[in-house]
Amino acid sequence: MKEDKRINRINLHLNNKELELFKNKAKNYNQMAAMIRDAVAQFNDKGTVKRIESLNKLADLITEFNHEISKQGINLNQITKRANELIYKGELGKEYYEEIILPHVSDLKKMMNNIKKQQSDIFKRLLEI
Known part of the structure; x- marks a missing residue:
C-alpha cells in the first residue's frame, strides 16, 4: 500500500453555524477535506x-x-x-x-x-x- 494513500477517516460533528463557516473557508478548495488538511498543516x-x-x-x-x-x-x-x-x-x-x-x-x-x-x-x- 502506498504511504500517501488516505485510508484513515475522522468523523467530525458540527452545528449549522460551524458547517457554514467550514463551507465558506473551503470555497477556494476542491474539497472541504483538502481545506482542513491544509489548515492543520499550517497550524503552528x-x-x-x-x-x-x-x-x-x-x-x-x-x-x-x-x-x-x-x-x-x-x-x-x-x-x-x-x-x-x-x-x-x-x-x-x-x-x-x-x-x-x-x-x-x-x-x-x-x-x-x-x-x-x-x-x-x-x-x-x-x-x-
Whole structure:
C-alpha cells in the first residue's frame, strides 16, 4: 500500500453555524477535506504563542511609552513656563538654553529613538513568525 494513500477517516460533528463557516473557508478548495488538511498543516502552536508574546510585549511597550511621554510633557511644560518667566524678566540667555532646554530636548529625542527601535524589533519578530 502506498504511504500517501488516505485510508484513515475522522468523523467530525458540527452545528449549522460551524458547517457554514467550514463551507465558506473551503470555497477556494476542491474539497472541504483538502481545506482542513491544509489548515492543520499550517497550524503552528509555538508560532501562535510567540505572536501572542510579541503582541503582549508591544502592548507593554506602548503603555510604558505613554507614561514616559506624559512625564516628559510635564517637564517640557515646566521648562516652557520658566522660559516665559525669564523672557519677561529679560533674563533668558544662551546659557539657560544650553544647560536646561537643549539637554531635555536631546533626552526626548534619545527616548523616542529607543522606543521606535524597540517597536521595530517587535514588529520584525511578528513578521518572522
